Amino acid sequence: MKAEDRPGNHPVSADRIWSDLMNLAGITEAGRPYTRRSFSPKFLEGRAWLQERFRAAGLFPHVDASGNLIGRLPGSDPDAGTIALGSHSDTVPDGGRFDGTAGVIVALEIARALRERGITLRHTLEVIDCLAEEVSEFGLSCVGSRGLTGALQPQSLDLRKPDGETLREAITRIGGDPDRITATPRDDLRAWLELHIEQGRVLGEGRTDVGIVTSAVGITRVEIELTGMADHAGTTPMHLRHDALLAAAEVVAEVRAAALRRIEAGDGYFVATTGELTVTPNAANVVPGHVRLLVEARSENRPAMERFLDDLLPRVRAIAEAQGITLSSCHRLSDAPPAPFDPGLVGRLEEAARKNGLSHVRMPSGAGHDAVFFSRITPTAMVFVPSRAGRSHCPEEWTEKEELALGALVLFDAVLGLDRGN
């Protein structure tokens, strides 16, 4: 349903959300909208602007040890703990105006709406702009949510970006205190709720108002290296070749086939992608001697991921062997398990959608989010709003003003219900 068709008086303002989002989007590298890379001058400019907006909304802002920008609205019961809402304000290079920022601005709007209505929560409310959710120049994602939840490896602070600065120095530079980041997570959190754009087409295809996210998929990345022989493409007869790209081509097809077998077997949401493929020497007149592939698979359920790998990897070995190619590497680069969200919070979000007459669907998140780290230490759930044509991480990324407002409404009601415990 359209927001303007809904009866009654909205607690949240679609116009304020939109105005804030467009203002924040205007803080971008001029030549490549929309780019506000974590730790960059534009990122700090965006944060300074956000901090002012936090203050104007009556939130007390500070930067925590991990470099997260936190706006705080104290609750009436000091022992009730904290309900945290938010997402991230950094972008990928040449990204969009909604990924991350939508969750931060909607959280801010909920705090504003509460004050406007004279509502004081029992719980303290925090609006959190998590530091560097997107893969940063340090090669790490979710820096802030890792830090806050005790999941940042100490050695990660020594990572360097291309200009030589360490992560430790960069966190200090933006106001954090890396020496105070510990493996002990905060113990006052009672919930993490995050609104995010879907970055897919499930909601758009079904014309659904909101997605209620039940889990974040696990992500496994496998590096495969195939080594043949880089021979002269003119003088090496076909039967004497060891062409690594011919083997890689078969692997690419097999990755898709293995994912389809998981779906057909009823293993739930499953995707697998060969997103990176690099040929060496990559010259028209040389038989490819080496190919490196990065295969990524995502699944809601851990056993399905294992079945996928147990199916795929022997086939990769067989392809290499049949073609006289050496499988010089085949190992898991990374392996994040799925993160199931809190059934109580999921039910609360669903109830809020129902109460407001919104169409909704339970779905897994195919993308990683700060919520994954929060889910390890506190009850967590997410709300998805539609992404036009599923486009994301690009300037074409788009969500309608009304769609954002409906997502905010669901979150607002869930926060109220959670605070009152009814």
Place this chain on the structure above:
Amino acid sequence: MKAEDRPGNHPVSADRIWSDLMNLAGITEAGRPYTRRSFSPKFLEGRAWLQERFRAAGLFPHVDASGNLIGRLPGSDPDAGTIALGSHSDTVPDGGRFDGTAGVIVALEIARALRERGITLRHTLEVIDCLAEEVSEFGLSCVGSRGLTGALQPQSLDLRKPDGETLREAITRIGGDPDRITATPRDDLRAWLELHIEQGRVLGEGRTDVGIVTSAVGITRVEIELTGMADHAGTTPMHLRHDALLAAAEVVAEVRAAALRRIEAGDGYFVATTGELTVTPNAANVVPGHVRLLVEARSENRPAMERFLDDLLPRVRAIAEAQGITLSSCHRLSDAPPAPFDPGLVGRLEEAARKNGLSHVRMPSGAGHDAVFFSRITPTAMVFVPSRAGRSHCPEEWTEKEELALGALVLFDAVLGLDRGN
């Protein structure tokens, strides 16, 4: 047979050839042997050294309009014309010690051997180090042989290398005179004879002393671009994807299959390679949106090449269509016809091999050479010597000293026979 097993007295010296080759190989970018890129300071250093060796052998050196280094041994009959021998002294990056240089040094050795034996040819003999046979930083190969044979397009002189220098400026810098390069080739040439390493495994596999090259294959390059949709690899279900790499993988397999069909159909020597494949954006978490492939095919015969393309290209279109991918480009980037060499000269080389008791085989050249351009204006043929394991354009490139000497012997006898007309 091994050179040391041969009876009698060799006119050419294996040791002198070897010593010169190793000295020239020593002139290389220090950190990346063996690299002597055309127009670079190391290239000019190599040429200065060559010029000294030419002088020491009694050759009169000069640089012609096209930037070729030419050592001249005047003949006794001013009307007899010129027999030209040579190859090139430039290398690919991280190349070897024999590709090109073997032909220049063997040509020099033949001039030396003639003088040593007191033989004055009727014809003038020229030893030519052709400029920039390998693809230069200007994106062009065979610059010198194109220029000398009237095949250099005037607009090619405006090509720029990455540092901004034009080809016109670069040729001038190394002693050429680009304003005197014309479409009218030299009319005094009576033959071009070029010794080169095979860069393949035909001789090595058959333990054959020399290859007598009957033609150079035609080379056709086709650029294929496949455009799908660069979607999020986590949030885009398999059935909603337009993955350009999946289509490219099928194309890669089809290129090989189409080449095998030509061989099975009896179309002679035929090879086809997908040597370059570039994925965009090439990130683990993005479905490949675009792939560019360079397909190269080489054939001794022109109709076979057309049959290959008529077979392959409709299949490429069908693959794209079946996968919902746009074939955004599919066109010939370049299309060089095969170059048949001179039957008279081929017969003369064969006769010289036979007379010296050497095993030999007629074969096409799968690689391009300066000889291709010379063959358009004067009788041309080539001698191949074995390449260990077929390796070329790499530091492992290797030919034995004795193998080089046997090739030189064939060339020496052919030059004498040609000069005497018997």
